[in-house]
Amino acid sequence: MFGMLKGLWEYRSFIVTSIRNExxxxxxxxxxxxxxxxxxxxxQVAIYALILSNVLAARLPGIDNKYAYALYLMAGVLAWNLFSEIVSRCLNxxxxxxxLMKKMRFPRIxxxxxxxGSCLLNNLLLFVAVLVVFxxxxxxxxxxxxxxxxxxxVVTALAVGLGLVLGVVNVFVRDIGQVVPIILQVWFWFTPIVYSANVIPEYLRSFMNFNPMFSVVNAYHxxxxxQVSPDLNEIGITIGASILLMLLGLFMFRRAAPEMVDSL
Amino acid sequence: MTLLTVDNLGKAYRTYSSEWKRIANWFFAGAKPNHEHWVLRHISFAIRPGEAIGIVGQNGAGKSTLLKMITGTLQPTEGAVHVNGRIAAILELGMGFNPELTGRQNVYHAAGLMGFNNHEIDGAIKDIEAFAEIGEYFDESVRTYSSGMQMRVAFAVATAFRPDILIVDEALSVGDSYFQHKSFARIKEFQRQGTTLIIVSHDRGSIQALCDRAILLEGGTVIKDGAPEEVMDYYNALIADKENASVEVVSLDDGSKQTRSGSRKATIESVSLYDRAGAAVEYVGVGDEVTLCIKGEVHHDLPELVVGYVIKDRLGQSIFGTNTHYLDCKSTSVAAGKKFTYKFTFPANLGIGSYSVAVALHASETHIVENFEWLDLALVFNVVNVAQDTFVGLSWMPPKVEIEA
Incomplete structure (x- = not known):
């Protein structure tokens, strides 16, 4: 673990240059x-807003702004974009x-x-744009x-943990690379991004609690x-889950690293 | 002190009945692989600073795998590699170059990949730019480069900082001949300053010229480790075995249309090259006297039999050719069933390189009229310069020098 951090520090120039070059x-x-x-x-926000705002606008209680639905959408998309971008890029x-991994020696991490880094930068730019639109x-x-x-x-940790696990397994079982984008699509619709959480029928509510993105997206909202503080109790579980996933991801990454190069 | 120690190194590729078993093994499940394929095993050697080592072996002997484990991109399955110093490899030039970025940006990226920080690269960028000699193009995007220019930049980065161990793939040619010389001079300079060279090559000449030790890999193990001459001789014997075997296969196989043609009224049985002492050779020193021996058999009564040969360079251009008609010693009225042996003795006044011999049996002046058998690539031999002064070109014409004041 310490070796990983040391390697990262030694390669800091490379990492920064890579993000910039990208x-x-x-x-x-x-x-x-x-x-x-x-x-x-x-x-994407504009499309959803145009198509769905008339259907859903009335069901967003607690906001006076007549563009409430657009705001709601943007907040959710800001969170989801970061999550899905990191997961799908780590996947492949x-x-x-x-x-590169076969030919050059460098800290794989x-x-x-x-x-x-590059996803966070994208997200920062998106956030600035969102602020302007807001x-x-x-x-x-x-x-x-x-x-x-x-x-x-929290979103980053969750996404990196999941992305590392899936990315490592994908090297050996390539079906993962095909199935994950589908799952991400479904997941998107099972997270209250384009709709409000309170339209979910009662019998599905408890099921939704298993979705770690649910509470995070709620917190973004x-x-x-x-414009209130998020419910810390609610995100607590997600924080726990993301830390566990991060550790699992790093563990699998370390264990798989030697065999990964053999299989590429 | 040793710079590099390779200790009982082994590499196996494991296959599992299901990839999930492999994954379960990361969690200490202890699943057994259903197949283990060892590409390298029981490799041990040590390299001291300033040595130049040649690693030789046939394709598939495990050279690349060994080098990858030394550089650290592949993890050994057993054993270990201990390195005291920085390793640089000139095997894959231009790895990680992005065509949309400029040469300069790519240099920062590539040097970063080698572990240098921007501050260190800032200090070297002028030298890199000067060494690559691509002028204004250095600040243009790499997609506008010719492949040679890209190689120049890549080589300049790869050797911008003197490593303790430099791994060079000898087959690597960097750009035009001017730059090849320049890059070779830099490698030599590194060696002079104490860099250990590890050279991968098939070429006896360069191994003997550059290395003071050679390691021969075969079938995944070190079968010879010692002085270059001794190791290369062993290697040649190993290859000769193979080539003879394949020649037999070719001569038995009816599918060998390209190498053999003719009416088969007379056939070539063997073509071999001997040195003055009468030993079969594959490596010939410049100017050495050699004997080309062609054995064959006549299957029909022939009014006339001419035996000829052409020596070609590696590009297939004829260097010298003659036959018994021109030499005024053709045989006439040869009876069926007669076996014959022709010996042509000549000095190998050839330049350094690889040559092939094509042999033909025919009637009259050329094979165009009646061709009994024509055999391309009947023999391949190499000319090395062991005893003569350095020269260039395809032929050896040693001059006498007189200087008049």
Missing amino acids: FIARFARSRLGGLWMIIHPLS LFIEQGN ALPVIVV AALGQMPSLDMFWLIPLTL DVLVY
Whole structure:
């Protein structure tokens, strides 16, 4: 564990350069460059808002803003995007970087760290865009937004833990890479992002509690839309789950590392 | 003090009846693999600072696997590699280059991958740029580079910092011949400053020229470790065995259309090359006298039999060819069933390199009129320079020098 941290520190320049290069490379030769990163999730929000706002707007109690549904959507998408981006990129990470792992010696843990760094940067840009849209719709930033820092950490930990476990297993059982995107789709709809949590029928409620993203997305709503502090009891379980998943992910990553290169 | 110690190293690839068993094993389940394939086993050697080691072996002998374990990309299944110092490998140049980034950005990335921080790279970037010699292109995106330019930048980064151990794949050619010389000079300079070289090669010449020790791998183990000459001789014997066997296969196989042609009224049985002492050789020193021996059998009564041969370079260009018609010693009225042996003795006044011999049996001046048998690649031999002054080119024409004041 200590060796991993030491390796990461020695390769800090590489990690920072990699995150920066990824940005440069992704938007090289596109006119709008980094704007695309914000345009994609915002257009997703716009589509949902246009299609679903009339259906669901009336069912969002506790907000006066007439754009309430759009705000609600954006808050959820902000959380979900970070989660699904990290999971799906970790999922194929080792397969994509297989050649590099076979040919060069470097701390392998740098790979997921680069992914996390670049996803967090994307998320930060999206957050800035969300703030601008919020302000345009009449929702001003509040102090409660500082809750987003720990909340982001929780989402990241959960996503990295899950992503590492799935990414490592995917090297050996490639079906994982096919099935996870489907599961993520289903998961998205089982998380109150495009709908309000209180439209869920009572008999499904207890089932929803098993969804670790449920409480986190709720907390994002609390902080961004309702501008109140999140319910710490509710996220407590998710925090526990994300720490456990992180440890499991790191453990599997360490155990699998030698065989991973053999199988790539 | 040893720089690198390889201690009873072994690598096995394990297959399980189900991949889930492998995964269960990470959690100490103790599932048995249903197949273990050892590609390397019981490898032990030590390398001292400043040595130059050649690693030789046929394809599949385990050279790459061994190097990957030394560099640390592959984990050994048993045994260990102890390294005191930094290893750099020039095996895969341009790994991790991103075509959308500029040469400069890629240099930072690639050097970062080697473990250097930006501060250290800042100090070396000028040298890297100067060494690569690609001018303005250094700040253009790599997708606009020719492959040679990309190689230049990649080599400049890979050798920007002198490593304690440098692993070089000899087959590697970096760009044009000017840059090849430049990169080779840098490797030599590193060696002079105390870098240990590990060179992977099939080429006797470069192993003997560069290395003071060679290790021969075969079937996943070290079968010879010693002076380059001794190891290379052993290696050649090993290969010769193989080649003779394959020649037999070719001569028996009817599918060998490309190598053999002709009416088969007379056939070639064997083609071999002997040195002055009468021993079969595959390596010939520049200027040494050798004898090409062609044995065959006549199957029909022939009014005339001409035996000829052509020596070709590795690109297939004829270097020298003649036949018994031109040499004015053709046989006439040969009866069926007669066996024959022709010996051509000549000095191997050839440049360093690999050569092949094509042999033909025909009537009259050329094989165009009546071709009994034509055999391409009947024999392959190498010319090495052991005793003569250094020279370039395909032929050896030693001059006498007179300087008039």
